[in-house]
Amino acid sequence: MTEVFIKNFCFKNNIPIKQLNKHALDLLGEYQWPGNVRELKNVIIKLITQSEDQVITSNNVQMVLGKDNHSASASVSTASLREATDSFQRNLILDRLRQYDGNVTETARDLGENRSHFYRRLKKLGIS
Numbered sequence: 001m002t003e004v005f006i007k008n009f010c011f012k013n014n015i016p017i018k019q020l021n022k023h024a025l026d027l028l029g030e031y032q033w034p035g036n037v038r039e040l041k042n043v044i045i046k047l048i049t050q051s052e053d054q055v056i057t058s059n060n061v062q063m064v065l066g067k068d069n070h071s072a073s074a075s076v077s078t079a080s081l082r083e084a085t086d087s088f089q090r091n092l093i094l095d096r097l098r099q100y101d102g103n104v105t106e107t108a109r110d111l112g113e114n115r116s117h118f119y120r121r122l123k124k125l126g127i128s
Helices: 002-012 022-030 036-050 058-078 081-099 104-111 115-125
Strands: none
Touching: 002 036, 022 036, 022 058, 036 058, 036 081, 081 104, 081 115, 104 115
C-alpha cells in the first residue's frame, strides 16, 4: 500500500518516485495506525515532501512519526473534545494547504468538502 501512495503522489505532483528502505518499511509496519489508511497516506506524503533524498530512511520515518505522536498526545491530554477536534482539523487543513500551495479549491476537493462549506470551516478555525 505504501508503494501505491508513493507512486500516486509523486506522479500527481510530477516529482521523481522515492523509495522506502527496508528499515523504514519495517518501522511503518510496526506502527499502530490509529488513524487507519488515511493516516498512513498522510505520513507517506510528509515523508516524500520532507525527505531530500530519493531513499526514505528509518530516521525520516522516526522524525515524522515522532512529531505526529507528540503533538497528538499533548493536545488530547489537555483539550476538550471540541478543542482536540478543531486542532486536528486545523493541522490537517494546514498540511493539505501546504501540499496544494495554498490552493483552497484543490484542498477542499482533496478533503471531500464543498468549497463554500470549506471556506466557512477555514473562518471558524481561524485560517486565513
